[in-house]
Amino acid sequence: MSPIDILIVGAGPAGCAAAYDLAEAGVQVLLLDRRSFPRHKACACGLTRKTLKALRYSVDPIVEHACEEIVLEAAAGDSAKLRLRDSKPIAAMAVRERFDAFCLEQTLAAGKNGGGVTFRRIDSIAALRETGDGIELDVLTGDDRETLRAGVLIGADGSNGQTRRLAAQLEAGRTEAVVTQPSEAAWYERGFALEATAPYAVLPAALPEGDGPKDLLFDFSPLPGGYGWLFPKGDHINIGVGAFAPGDGVAASKDAALKQVTRKLLADYTQRKLGVDLVQAGGPVTGQYLGMGGHAYAPRGRVLLVGDAAGLVDPLTGEGIHSAVVSGQAAAAAVLSTRAQGFAGIAESYAKKLTPLQETLAFSERAARSFYREPERGFRVMRTPMVGWLALKTYTDGLPVRFLRPMVRLAAWRSK
Ligand SMILES: Cc1cc2nc3c(=O)[nH]c(=O)nc-3n(C[C@H](O)[C@H](O)[C@H](O)COP(=O)(O)OP(=O)(O)OC[C@H]3O[C@@H](n4cnc5c(N)ncnc54)[C@H](O)[C@@H]3O)c2cc1C
Known part of the structure; x- marks a missing residue:
């Protein structure tokens, strides 16, 4: 393997969560972003209890x-x-600019057993290829074009990023994916x-x-x-x-x-x-x-999408930082569980680890279709003490889908 094991594009919550866990497990990570930090990102930065619990460190200093x-x-x-x-x-409640800068700081300080994270600012990415044993990413900085190689690429470049579009081209059978080719993942x-x-x-x-x-x-x-x-x-x-x-x-x-x-x-x-x-x-x-739409995302090959790049914002609440952190950690776990076999089966491993989050988001999608059609009816249902409490718990702590299904049945019955 090259000195850089894993490439991550995007140093927001998803990219940092993946990089942090990898570095702590002894992996060398190159973390790329087109912005220097601190940087503004449009976000209300409400951090639910489940988000605070998922993060590997306390963010008290910036709350x-x-x-x-x-x-x-x-x-x-x-x-x-x-x-x-x-x-x-x-x-x-936090201010997003400070939250992201703090998370990046924690991530750059992480690292055990030879693992660590190097941050690099680039202007953009230009092309992506999957080779037999890894990936090649062409990046542009100023007038320079450089090819970076790694075992796996984690695409954490958010909703407007390019990695999802490049991955869609590779999936469609192209040997080289280029940003100049307009494309979008069908599920997005x-x-x-x-x-x-x-x-x-x-x-x-x-x-x-x-x-x-x-x-x-x-x-x-x-x-x-x-x-x-x-x-x-x-x-x-x-x-x-x-x-x-x-x-x-x-x-x-x-x-x-x-x-x-x-x-x-x-x-x-x-x-x-x-x-x-x-x-x-x-x-x-x-x-x-x-x-959004990431409940239907199926990882393929050696490009793992995380956070907004993978469409993982909750369609009912608009919350996305929790999914970003959890999916980043799931991608890191998939890397760690397959690296001894040269990352064979990494997409399947990531898919498995992402399933609980995707099930919750699929549930949210159905709930959003029903709720937004008639919010007043949703309000009537939530006035039932148990349903109101479950809705609150789901938002702030996250509840597995097996607990949510009875809630929906009760809600349907109440709204008749
Ligand atoms: C107005 C607004 C309010 C929101 N409020 C909340 C909220 O209160 N709570 C909540 O949980 N969620 C909220 N969200 C959603 C939340 O902001 C996102 O879900 C979250 O930021 C996703 O994290 P991420 O790491 O996947 O992507 P991002 O945070 O978008 O990070 C992506 C990173 O990739 C970099 N990047 C992009 N393209 C490239 C490229 N080509 N090359 C290199 N780097 C690149 C970007 O510079 C950025 O640093 C809100 C969103 C919006 C728009």
Whole structure:
């Protein structure tokens, strides 16, 4: 094997989670990203308990505060409000730029038994080939084009990344996949979300009506097939709108659903919820696609997709950091369990380790189709104490599908 065992493209939560576990198990990793860190990434950075549990290290140093209650709104007005509470904090609030920089720092410090992570900034990737015993990746930096070789490539380059598209070309039988060839994996779907921040200092009231300093607000009134949110941080509030639902039932097409998420929608929502306009709010408005459809992703060959690149965002909640971490760790585990055999069977090994997450996401997909068609009905169902509690547990701790199925049966019965 070459001095670099594993190549990872993308140093977000998915890439870092994979790199961390590999380094700790004695593997040499080259971690590539087209951005230097710290870097901005559009994200409300709500970290649920299951995310905090999955991470290999505490992120306390960058947590701004803990949220204790979820407020769900189906339409304007208190009667359509649902509050879900637990005895322990539901999610930690962080600023994404600081969260990612912290995770990368932990990852670069990881390494035992000769393992370690080297970070390198590149401009882009250009081409990918699978050889008999590994992969070759052509990368561009400035005027230089270089071929990097490794046993396995982990594609962690997010929703807009290239590794998924390159893997789709290899799967279609090409010997060399190139970024200039337009392609997309058949199973892949997208959501889209826009976010902005408003310092508490510019708000007319200390806190927006109906939201508290320790609440997470999900508001299903601004658009069909998605929600608006208010996630309070230390000195500002993160406000956003996003479309997540699978593309049928709520809009003529998935593209039509995504096109609803405009700067104007966010501006109107910010005005309504916070009483300020986006310009007053001061921060930049940023948006990004979210990778979905990954419950149907089947890994092949020596390219393992993780996180948003693998479409693993939850279509019901829009949460993606948990899946990114868990899938990154699953890819690392697949590398470790097959490296003694020269990575023979690595795709099958990864597929097996990814199955529990994919089952949960497939369940979420079905739930999202039903919920977003008629959120008010979902609210009625969640008012049943047991169902409300299970919904909260599923969001914050994650429950295996075998526990979720009875919940759906109960929900169907209740909504009749
Ligand atoms: C507005 C918004 C709000 C969100 N809020 C939440 C939330 O509150 N909680 C939550 O859990 N999830 C949230 N998500 C989803 C979450 O942001 C993603 O699921 C998560 O970031 C996925 O992590 P990742 O590591 O797979 O990809 P990313 O975090 O996108 O990281 C990918 C990395 O790859 C790099 N990259 C891309 N292309 C290339 C290339 N060609 N070459 C080299 N490097 C490349 C990028 O620079 C980036 O660093 C939100 C998403 C959006 C858009």
